[in-house]
Amino acid sequence: MEELFFLQPEVVSALVKGFCVSVKLIVPSAIFGFIIGIIVGALMIYGNAFTKKIVDGYVLIFRGFPLVVQLFIWYFGLPYIGIYLSPFVAAVLGFSLCSGAYQSEYVRGAFLSVKTGQTMAAQALGFSKIKMVFFITLPQAFRRALPGCGNEIIYLIKYSSLAYMITCIELTGEGKIIASDSFRYTETFMVIGAIYLLMTSVTAWLLHRLEYRLQLPGFEQYS
């Protein structure tokens, strides 16, 4: 019985429930974060002076404030001006905006890494601006941005545990409850840690596969 604690149905179902909430936090946040990153990264380069100011301000705040502070602002802070968000929504909002700010830097760098000769040659062949971005700039920029953006997703998986701090009970939260109820702190957090380790490792492996599949001579990444 002693050894089988983590096979007890209540414990397993609590862990599964927590895991599912974590996944529900991570997936949309990663997608929104990536979209925000692309838009903000593109605005950093192609925007006018006004949008650049706004975007710079966004990146400064959302990369400069600790994620915990941001989550507290969304969940505990917004009611101050009459906006009430559920813990889950506040967490996804916080993760997306923070992740987007970090992603934007990689996107920007990737766009900048496309040499001007590439766009010149496209224009010389009669490509319109839009076709040029679509067929020449994006395919190159995407490959260069992938490792950085992938790393951000790994970070996001780990930081999703902070949702617990604004009372969104995901994997870490369920773990805390199991541990306090059973007083088995060490084993519980070992198991929780192992689940996160599995998530980050599998994601890293998948991202590596993707990178490998998209790899071309001349676009090798040394990391």
Added chain:
Amino acid sequence: MMESLIILYGALPYLLRGSLVTIAVVVGAMLLGLVVGICIAAGQVYGGKWLRRIIGVYIWFFRGVPLLVLLFLFYFGLCSLLNINLSAFTVSIIVLGLITSAYQSQIFRGAIMSLPEGQLKAAHALGMSDRKAVMLIVLPQALRLSIPGWSNEYSIVLKDSAVTYALGVAEIMARAHFVASRTYEQLPMYFAAGIIFLILTYLGTKGLRILENKVKIPGYSS
């Protein structure tokens, strides 16, 4: 509005005392990470197969598990299991330090590997032992090259230190939350906390930039 500012002003000394705690945690963690990170990097570059494998697992573990889970594991779990009595403050430094050591080691490893091979050969040719060659020749060069990466790591650890609030460490975030829940001035308080973190990031990276220029040698640029 005015009222909020007055409350904020009154709470400021209390928050700023929290930033001393934050600084203590961050400095402690960064130094622990530095020492452990250097050992790991050296082991990875010069060590044997088994040592490298163990180091690989260490890095994988500390880069793959969330900070919050590690804090809980160490504070509520391991400390009582091993029957040692450590304060939340100490545990925070240890956990943040071990995590950052895994990241810092990669900065140092990159710097060591970027040094020309001739440096180590020349040291050996002068009759230095392996240890002496690394301590006297390799590290002084590699550490200089590592400062920009280290500065980046500092800003990450600084922001991560806000999570130690979960253990009840009386740092900036904990104090902001305490004042916020008492005065109902949540938004201004958390924003103030964020600004303090921004300022600490700025000061720290600025200081490291000055250090970088101080120890700069002609011919090195990073």
Added chain:
Amino acid sequence: MADKTPILRIENMTKRYGDKEVLKDASLSINKGELKVLIGPSGGGKSTFLQCINFLVKPDRGRLWLDGREIIRARKKEIYGYRQKVGMIFQDFNLFDHLTALRNVRIALVRVKGMNKDEAQDRAIRELDRVGLKSYMHQYPAELSGGQKQRVSIARALAMDPEIMLLDEPTSALDPELISEVLDVIRDVRSDGMTMIMSTHQIGFASEMADEFVFLEDGFIVETGPPEKILYKAQYARTREFCSKITELYGNSF
């Protein structure tokens, strides 16, 4: 052999960066089948001139006619169409790094000209064969030598069926032993009757092939004329000085 209808005419083209004029009132007209070579000291404005002709750099002033039709710069669609008829070869090749040699040649046929894929494929393979690189068609730019890259870029331009080609120092980024393979291809294209404007420091090759030399200094067309005249009986002292230097450096092989 060249018939005498100007295929491209440029009038008073001017370009300034800040308050520095790097191209001053440059005028030039070229007939079908002719080769004009731009020579002149580094920074003289050769690249700027060639890129202005293609509107890759926007000239501040100047007019331009292709086949007697004026090209209006403000009309974007017109520019895209015009550029398809003007092939450009860059000093540093500018092959698209994410595409194989074959797809480099094919992409504009499909995406710009709207040709169907199979037809474009056949055409691309034929052009690569013409520059002797059919067996390299699945290599990426990073896997090709400089000379091979430049030959692919020539194939890419030729596949568009240009009426005229602009070549900006096509061999100056190459190791000496690779220069001749590219020059051979250019010679071959030239003998098929392609109209070209080329800037180069390969003075021997240029004087063997060119109908006319255009000496460009400080953004100014100082003097134009047949190669022998510019090289040995130039009117202006500046031209003579530059030409004696350059023949000394690169020798003359004709």
